[in-house]
Amino acid sequence: MTDAQVVKRVKCKSSVKDPGVRGILKMTRERFVFMPNDPSSSIKHNVEFRLIKGHKSSKEGSNRPALLNLTHDQGNYIFEFENFPDRELCRDFVAKAITSSGEAGGPTSEKTVPHKDEQLSSAEMERRIKLLQEDSELQKLHKQFVIGGVLSETEFWATRKKLLDVNDSRRAKQRVGLKSDMIFNVKPSSDGQSNRVTFNLTPEMIHQIFAEKPAVRQAYINFVPNKMSEKDFWTKYWRAQYLHSTKNIIAAAAEAAEDEELGVFLRQDAILASEIRQKIRKVDPTLDMNADEGDDYTHIPGHGLANNEDVKDELEAQYEPYKRSFLQDINRHAAVVLEGRTIDAETRDTRSVAEALASLKRVELAKEASDDNAHQESLDRVTRMAEIEDLQAPRDPPVAPLCIKDPRDYFNSQQVNALNQLPGTIQVESRLSTSEAYGSLRAYISEIRTVGLSDPIVRPVVAFKVFNSLTQSISSSKYQLGKNPHESILDTLPSVTKDELLLHWTSIQELLKHFWSSYPITTSSLYAKVSRLKDAMSQIYPKLQEIKESARSDSRHQVSLLVQPMVQALDAAFTHYEQDQQKRYAKSVEKPNGYA
């Protein structure tokens, strides 16, 4: 386990200004030990955490030392870490150790570490740390806002409850299922001398027996402890099992006739049978069993385990209820295992297990019985699937005829639109009639027939102009659009700018999320939070401006396009803040007037 012990290289200081002694800090759950690198040095510490009253830590900054101050009755222990992550780790560890040592450290330090004021369980803490480690983006945000003091730990995680919950539920979901072993595989152990067979029974097995054999469960509820003791009950049960294992149906029938209670175990399970009947009723009636015949092995001679019927064909019908095939057992067992553990395995008491299972079944049955709709639905399904087409009324598809009055309405609208868009370019009205126009067209054709093609076709100056304009438009469109239409503008920017933009975007989102969620402001703490958030947001403005200015001139336009929505989002928040502020102010002025 990683958090059972933490070992870091530190400098131990007597005060903040002290250069300190280099050494190794080792933290376990109960105590921390400082061993200096120089064995001759006199500064050695071995202190139990329960003596530690509290801890402080320096603010994070690039050129500041990573300090951790542990407050003790007689003084302080100041450790300087090599880097902040190490410090964070140790601080978290200390926080946990102090809380777990049972000593209420009390908020002695004014800069109380956020972890402390929540009194989190260590499991909760671990989960959060794990989440932070898994998601570097989350870690960045956490560092920026929680450690930067903008948000408190609780606030930060409050919006991410889901993340924590998901992990939680994932943990709780995993439950131990039933064993896939079958009970009758339990080999009886006999001591060889006496004619006695011993079965070992565990609560686990009892649970499984009850789950698989409702009749046994019912019998247990009925008989124990009124009619017989628990021990007798199980003796009878195993006796019945033993009889089964001998496969002597006639003997079983005889025993059952003698002993009514024993007969319960030997006869076929009535509750089970009714359940099976229920299931068969629920089978889709349109299921074609013939189609599955190819998959069925039982018709192949010598296949399957249930072919001993022919051997015992001569057995009379009176033994029928005592027959139980191996396959039935397997199927029942498989069904129970797949169903999973329906009740808590913790229940040790045999009777309560039996009752719990029984009540569960009852609830299920009641549910099914009340579900009349399902029954109706299945009936509908039958009629639908097995309908006789000749007898059905002709069914027209439900169609509403589409009636478009005049398509020209649409197309003419486009025309008007085009004209509206280009008001300056509406062509000068031709003053010629159609016939005159045709005449002029013919005149043009005859003109070219007599004159011939113009020579030169294009004047070089014009051709040059054409080339210039074409080249310009091609190069500019190529530059602006990029070769690949799927390429986003972000990818064309240098990676530093891209990362910075993305980071700002996520942090703005985080801040705004908290900002808007704290409205309407009802408590003073919310008010303080909003003003804190506002300050943090106002710090982003110059950063965005910086990004804009640092961008290369050719990508500046793109960057400003990207930055714009961020600024707009922030602006909206600020406008709201100011309006709210004004309203508050107005209210505070109004109130005394109103009362006066």
Added chain:
Amino acid sequence: MTPVSSKQYTDDVSLLVVLIDTNPLFWSSSAVPLSFSKFLSQVISFLNSILLLNQLNQVMVIATGLNSCGYVYDSSSGSTNHRVETLLQKLEEFVVKDEELNKDDSADEIGSSLLSGSLSMALCYIQRVFRSGSLHPQPRILCMHGSQDGPGQYVAIMNSIFSAQRSMVPIDSCVIGSQHSAFLQQASYITGGVYLKPQQLDGLFQYLTTVFATDLHSRSFLQLPKPTGVDFRASCFCHKNTIDMGYICSVCLSIFCKHHKKCSTCGSAFGQPQTSVPTSSQKRKALNLN
């Protein structure tokens, strides 16, 4: 019909179908800085250079009139000596015929040419070339269009565009008029052709040879002008405004800029499920059209 196997497949032989706009109202309007004769002289020079590029190249000219369309010139038939003469003569005949068909003498606005008709004829011709003859040239269509889009032809033109797309025939557009043509923009975009609106119309020949003369195979190595953007935005039916977001009738796909109780095009009532048609309850949807 020649079996496919005996055909000659080449990547540098082109079949160029040129659609010339012969809308008399357009050419006689004073807004066009180029006379029809100058236009013809530049186009004919361009056609000659196409035929000179490869002796197997084939050029087809279709005139797009106000009332009819017609094949004006086919380089594969007739003598090679009097190309221009035959073209001009046929063109004149076509204009006369087109005038005869004209009944409406009012010329208060420039009508639109039958672009859909000439596009269909071009596609038919290309199909005929595919199915007959020993050559299998690379076909393309060049629209030299000036007059404005005829909204009534919208469906026909879109159908031609899609059939051109299916038979892999690119439609190049050279717009001579003062306005951009939304139809041709879409046609070139969908079929992968080039859309160009020359700024210097007196240098039309230069545009044609630079942009439209190269065969399809060579195009893959060239940087040809790309449209800076095709306007796919739709206009609402109620106010004819171009909109980014709007309401769409779920029955007939008419577009509205605000919520209506009833579709003005097909009459479907919105917001209330029809009792007879439970499956297709008309819901209005706000849809981003971009």
